[in-house]
Amino acid sequence: MTTRRPAAEMSESIRHILRAKQHPARAVACPHCGAAPHRPCRVRSRNTVLTQPHPGRVSVWAQTVACCPTCQVTPTVPCHENGRALPTVHVRRYQEAEATAA
Template identity: 60%
Template sequence: MIRRIPGAPMPETIRHYLRARQHPARAVECPHCGAHPHRPCTTISGRRLLPEPHPQRVSAWVRAIACCPACQVEPGVPCHLDGRPLRNGEVHPQRAAEAAVTPA
């Protein structure tokens, strides 16, 4: 039997560059299919891996890292319109654009 010797833990800065080919939304758990962070989204049955994350996962990632210029909320707070949260956890397009330029 061959024993594997565990290596040194990889620094987070190097890990980020190795995952650069993945969509940045994969850094959060998917609320739709339940995929763990840094794992691809799947169909609900879990049989097929999807090439792109679910829109709900992208919204969760945007909500986690960006402030919203439209409704003036900080990261982690859902977007709202006239005091009511947007349906299905959606975010304003301005917040999505802000997340695209915010470093991870």
Template identity: 60%
Template sequence: MTRSQAPMPENLRHQLRAGQPPERSVDCPYCRVAAHQPCIVRATGRRLTGGQLHPQRRSAWAELTACCPTCQVTPTVPCHEDGRARDSVHARRYAEAEGSAA
């Protein structure tokens, strides 16, 4: 008799990836690498080391995972200021995302 294994939840799988920052769980919108892959320098193709990430990837992760206390938007909705979308998320949204990842 064989046992079927239940798939591991993605959030648990990511926590078990030793040494990876949680921001790597999303694709990088700047260098276009897939989730869980290190960012690369677009001009040379060199991989960034030491947990370095593009700010756009960090912003995309925070937008995907946390609500913004500053502009009161839900996850997946971009932060805004005076009705216009921001290029990055508010600093308080980073704090919320880091708190939920811990």
């Protein structure tokens, strides 16, 4: 009988290099399909994996990592317009988040 050796732990620097090709929004959970962080979004009805994350996931990621220059809010605070929270974030916040990720 052979014994299996436990898998070696992967260092965080190697894991980061391997994930460099993924969209940075995959760092957060998807509110649309329920995909866990660092897992791809899926279409549940067809059980297919999407190449790009859902727009809601990208919005949550941008809200998590970037300040919004349009409405002057800090990360994790939703964008607002005339005192009402928006369902998504401003375009400038997407640009800030992409600049932060690069």
